[in-house]
Amino acid sequence: MIDKSISGKYAVVGVGQSAYGKFPEKDDFHLAADAFADALDDCGLEKDKIDGLAVCRLPHYGRMAEILGIQPRWTLQVPPHGRMSGVSIVEALAALDAGYTDYVVLLYANIGRSRRVQYGGEESPGFWDPWGFTSMGAIHAMMFREHMERYGTTTRQLAEVPVAFRRHAVMNPAAVMREAFSIDDHENARMICDPLRLLDYCLINDGAVCLILTSLERARDLKKKPVVVAGVGAQDALVNYSYPQHDFWYEPLTKVADQVYGMAGIGHDDVDSLMVYDNFSPTVLFSLEGLGFCKRGEAGAFVEGGTLGLGGKLPANTDGGHLSNSYMQGWALNVEAVRQVRGECGERQVPGCETVQYVAATPCTRSIIYRAA
Amino acid sequence: MTPDIQRPLPDRNPISAPFWERADQRVLALPWCKKCDQTHFPPSPRCPYCLHDAFEWRPVSGRATLVSWVVFHRAYWDGVAAELPYNVCQVELEEGPRLISNLVGAAKEAPRHGMALKVTFTDRYPDITLPVFDAA
Ligand SMILES: [Zn+2]
Numbered sequence: 001m002i003d004k005s006i007s008g009k010y011a012v013v014g015v016g017q018s019a020y021g022k023f024p025e026k027d028d029f030h031l032a033a034d035a036f037a038d039a040l041d042d043c044g045l046e047k048d049k050i051d052g053l054a055v056c057r058l059p060h061y062g063r064m065a066e067i068l069g070i071q072p073r074w075t076l077q078v079p080p081h082g083r084m085s086g087v088s089i090v091e092a093l094a095a096l097d098a099g100y101t102d103y104v105v106l107l108y109a110n111i112g113r114s115r116r117v118q119y120g121g122e123e124s125p126g127f128w129d130p131w132g133f134t135s136m137g138a139i140h141a142m143m144f145r146e147h148m149e150r151y152g153t154t155t156r157q158l159a160e161v162p163v164a165f166r167r168h169a170v171m172n173p174a175a176v177m178r179e180a181f182s183i184d185d186h187e188n189a190r191m192i193c194d195p196l197r198l199l200d201y202c203l204i205n206d207g208a209v210c211l212i213l214t215s216l217e218r219a220r221d222l223k224k225k226p227v228v229v230a231g232v233g234a235q236d237a238l239v240n241y242s243y244p245q246h247d248f249w250y251e252p253l254t255k256v257a258d259q260v261y262g263m264a265g266i267g268h269d270d271v272d273s274l275m276v277y278d279n280f281s282p283t284v285l286f287s288l289e290g291l292g293f294c295k296r297g298e299a300g301a302f303v304e305g306g307t308l309g310l311g312g313k314l315p316a317n318t319d320g321g322h323l324s325n326s327y328m329q330g331w332a333l334n335v336e337a338v339r340q341v342r343g344e345c346g347e348r349q350v351p352g353c354e355t356v357q358y359v360a361a362t363p364c365t366r367s368i369i370y371r372a373a
Numbered sequence: 374m375t376p377d378i379q380r381p382l383p384d385r386n387p388i389s390a391p392f393w394e395r396a397d398q399r400v401l402a403l404p405w406c407k408k409c410d411q412t413h414f415p416p417s418p419r420c421p422y423c424l425h426d427a428f429e430w431r432p433v434s435g436r437a438t439l440v441s442w443v444v445f446h447r448a449y450w451d452g453v454a455a456e457l458p459y460n461v462c463q464v465e466l467e468e469g470p471r472l473i474s475n476l477v478g479a480a481k482e483a484p485r486h487g488m489a490l491k492v493t494f495t496d497r498y499p500d501i502t503l504p505v506f507d508a509a
Contacts, residue, residue, distance in 0.1 A: 121381075121449030127389070127415040128473040129381035130503055133461045134449045142463055146441035149486030194444035194458070242415050243471055244463060246440070 002232055003097075004263045010096050011219040011226035011373060014043030014212035015335040020176050020326035021113075023206045028058055028109035029067050031208035036068055036107060039210035044223035045103065050212070052101025054088045056080060056108045057329070064107060074101040080110075082279055085330030086358065086366025090232055092213055102214060108331040109208035117204060127242060137201055140280035141193040142244040147282065148195065150297065155195055157300035159186035161281040162199045162323045164309040169320025171310075171348040176205050177324040200281040202322035209331035211338075216373055227341045230355070231264030231369035233257065238363055249361040253290020256367045260357070264369040268293055271369075272353040273340050274308075274316040275333035277360035278323050284308070284316070287361045310348060318348045330360050337370045379452030380498050388416050391430045393501075399494040401435055401504045403470060404428035414470035435492035437464040437506060442476060442484050464490055464506055478507035 016039025018031040026034075032055075040047060053072040055061045057080035065072060074095050078084040085108065092104045117123070120135030128134070147153050163183055169175035181199065189197040219226035233256035237245060261267060268291070276287045285299035293314060294302035308316040319325040319336040326332050337356040339345050359367040385393050395402040403412045408425035419426045442462040448454040462476045462484070475481075480490055489509035494502050 118449060125381075125384070127383070128461075129450075130383050130501055131461055131473055131475050131505075132380065132445060132450075132453050132456070132459055133473045138443055138445065138461065141443040142441045142461070145443060146463075146486060149441065191444075191446040191458075194446065196443075239421070240471075243473070244441070246471075 002234065002259060002263065006093060006097050006232070007230050007263045007265070008228045008371075008373070009216055010093050010213055011216045011228045012211055012213055012338045012370070013219045013222045013224065013226060014039040014045060014210070015338050016040070016042055016210040017174070017332065017335060018208040020174060020205055020207040023111075024114035026206070028111045028208070029064060031111065031206060032058055032064060032107045032109040032210070033067055035109070035208035035210035036105065039105070039212050042224065043212055045212060050103045050105050052092065052095055052104030054078070054092055054104065054106045056084050056088055056331070058107060058109050070105070072101065074104065082277060082329035083360055083362035083364040083366070085334060086360045086368060087364050089211070089334060089368060090234055090366055093229060093232065096213060096215065102218065104213050106211045106213070107208065108328060110327060110329065111206045112327065113205045119204070135193070137196060137280055138193045139244045140282050141196040143248055143286070144282035145195050146246070147248060147285070151300065153285065153300035155187065156183055157304055158200065158281050158285065159183040160303040160306070161278065161284045161308060162186060164306060164312070165278065165317045165321040166324045167309055168318045168348055169324035171346075172319050172325055175320040175325040176203055177320070196280060196282070199323070202279045203324070203327045205327055207326050207328055209328045209335055211331070211334060219373070225342055226373040227338045227370050228373045229368055230266070230371040231260040231262070233260030233263070233367040234365070236364045241363060245363075248286040248289065249365055250286070250290045250296060252365040253287065253361055254292070256359070256365050257291045260367040260369055264371070266355060266369065270355050271314070271357045273318060273337070273350045273356045274314055275337045275356060275358040276316050276321075277330050277333065277362065278317060278321040281323065283361050287359050290361060291359060291367070310350065315350050318345060318350060330358070334358050334368070341370050341372050377455050378498065380501055380503070381450050381452065382500060388418055392416055395430065395432070396494070396504055397502050399502060400432050401492045402430045402432045403466070403468060405431055412468055412470060414472065433466055433468050436467040436509065437472070437490045437492070439476075439480065439484060439486060439488045439490055439506070440465055440471065441486065462506060472504070475503065475505040476507070477505050480506055480508040
């Protein structure tokens with residue numbers, strides 16, 4: 001069991017990002033350095049105080065530290081998987097709690113757009129290639145077809161997810177995709193892997209994100225209102241890793257829900273906004289069911305009528321998410337969670353937002369609840 | 374044979390080769406652990422239940438149920454472009470393990486979650502014989 005005493009002890013003090021889009025003239029280190037400078041400026045921390053470094057999707061922790069001129073006593077490099085954003089934040093909390101670091105910086109960069117990454121085929125050989133099965137999108141399409149067959153979920157219900165997130169991106173000046181579309185537009189979009197269409201797929205763009213964490217005590221000396229981590233939940237699903245997850249991550253999500261709400265001491269009704277990993281739109285429906293925002297098999301009906309939009313019952317991915325803001329593999333969603341709690345989101349601000357939950361339903365499912373200190 | 378279609382070829386290593394050698398002979402087989410007598414898939418160097426490292430490859434019944442399916446409208450390999458759109462299915466074998474495969478015949482025309490399937494084998498690809506599934 002995770003020690004519940006860490007609830008409220010550690011805070012995100014600085015958040016930053018590079019521009020999002022296509023930047024063939026910049027490499028990943030460069031984008032990450034842009035995000036780091038932005039995060040330092042956000043919190044006013046002296047750079048030399050940083051003594052912990054976690055990097056994801058960057059080629060090398062050593063070169064990154066050299067570029068930034070930081071000398072950590074705790075360093076972590078994780079594989080370039082979206083699930084690793086939540087994993088890294090949880091590991092950083094553990095390192096803070098163990099005293100291995102006092103000020104930890106987490107950096108993520110992606111140059112998939114200008115490097116023409118395909119996320120399938122020869123880039124990621126697997127056992128099922130001879131049958132033509134490849135790409136994360138196809139795995140999610142396979143799961144969503146099963147959900148449709150078992151529960152009667154429809155693609156029009158699924159469309160509620162990307163439609164709501166695009167509405168949010170329209171209100172986010174930094175977002176890559178800012179043109180609103182309707183459920184009918186979604187139904188008519190180009191099919192990529194039936195039953196999923198182009199608008200169910202995350203963007204592929206360049207960009208970088210940075211978070212800086214420290215103890216609440218130390219956070220009080222910095223520029224912005226500290227946003228604490230009130231709860232954390234973690235459960236992996238790695239047995240049968242070669243297959244699409246047959247229960248839509250329901251079991252790991254229920255375990256994560258027990259942990260994260262238990263540690264934070266809150267329930268679903270206390271969540272003012274949800275930041276939900278949306279590499280493909282079905283993941284959002286699976287997350288809602290597993291966390292218990294609705295009953296199993298009923299996420300399609302739950303999201304109907306704009307539930308996830310600003311002004312709806314559960315505003316989600318207010319920055320536009322991976323589907324419309326930026327493919328920052330969970331990192332930007334954690335930044336948006338912090339900004340919502342701070343009240344910095346302008347036109348897309350959730351009124352009276354005090355508690356925001358992040359969740360990634362993945363083979364390494366993680367959830368984090370952020371709250372005003 | 375349709376020479377302009379080329380499926381990606383498997384990695385025939387010592388662990389996976391017994392599966393593909395039997396598929397070449399139009400036999401669907403799974404590895405059974407010689408110690409705990411349980412089967413697993415995809416083939417692994419040690420039994421995921423008891424960690425024993427010797428297996429007996431046994432033919433299976435070929436009976437399966439359809440779990441789910443998708444239809445690719447995008448080719449991630451040049452060799453499958455001429456097959457677009459093509460389907461990929463997930464089936465549960467009577468013996469337990471699941472398999473990613475393709476639907477053919479009546480199952481391809483009208484797939485349904487839970488439908489009964491039976492294995493058959495391709496003869497349209499020049500370099501590989503694939504176990505695929507039709508309605509039982
Ligand atoms: Zn065994």
